[in-house]
Amino acid sequence: MWLFKNQKKEEEKEINPSISDKVAGNIASAGIRIQRKFSDGMNKIFKNMNNRKLKAFLILFCLCAGGYSIYLAASAITGSEKTQKSIKVDQVDVPKYFDKTGDEVIPEAYVDEETFNKMQEFKQYIDSLKENGSKQYDSILQARPGLMDSVQVLEEIYYSQKQNCLLESVCHLYKCLLLNVI
Numbered sequence: 272m273w274l275f276k277n278q279k280k281e282e283e284k285e286i287n288p289s290i291s292d293k294v295a296g297n298i299a300s301a302g303i304r305i306q307r308k309f310s311d312g313m314n315k316i317f318k319n320m321n322n323r324k325l326k327a328f329l330i331l332f333c334l335c336a337g338g339y340s341i342y343l344a345a346s347a348i349t350g351s352e353k354t355q356k357s358i359k360v361d362q363v364d365v366p367k368y369f370d371k372t373g374d375e376v377i378p379e380a381y382v383d384e385e386t387f388n389k390m391q392e393f394k395q396y397i398d399s400l401k402e403n404g405s406k407q408y409d410s411i412l413q414a415r416p417g418l419m420d421s422v423q424v425l426e427e428i429y430y431s432q433k434q435n436c437l438l439e440s441v442c443h444l445y446k447c448l449l450l451n452v453i
Contacts, residue, residue, distance in 0.1 A: 382429040390422055390429075 317325060382390075397419070400408035412418065 380428045382425050382432065386425070387429045390425055394422060 317328075320328070397408065397411070400411070
């Protein structure tokens with residue numbers, strides 16, 4: 272049943288651990304083995320010491336470790352900038368259009384006759400490079416991956432403009448004919 276699908280998936284996960292779970296288990300067991308070896312070594316070193324020497328050694332260790340910690344904290348606060356190697360945080364550059372979705376109203380695009388002719392010449396040039404198998408064609412497309420898409424969109428805009436102009440002129444002629452007839 273669909274109600275119990277999640278329970279079945281969880282049970283399968285428990286039965287068949289994933290590779291990442293196996294790797295994590297191996298890392299954890301290796302860490303435990305290292306800790307156990309370290310503690311066994313320390314026990315061998317300090318096994319024959321009496322309690323007074325152990326306490327003195329513990330106090331000495333705490334004083335050294337604490338003193339070094341205090342030294343690091345104090346030098347971080349009072350040290351000069353030349354002696355400290357600190358991490359510098361630069362200001363983050365915010366992209367210009369980070370808050371734009373791309374769905375905003377785009378102003379009406381217009382492609383004039385001269386631009387369209389230049390586009391056609393460019394398209395013929397690119398087609399000739401493609402037919403000749405030139406490496407220049409590949410390098411142009413790698414450097415500008417959306418170039419041919421942009422050319423195609425501009426052509427579509429130009430043709431839609433022409434179609435709109437044609438429709439407007441037909442409508443205008445139709446209106447003129449109607450006015451002349453009436």
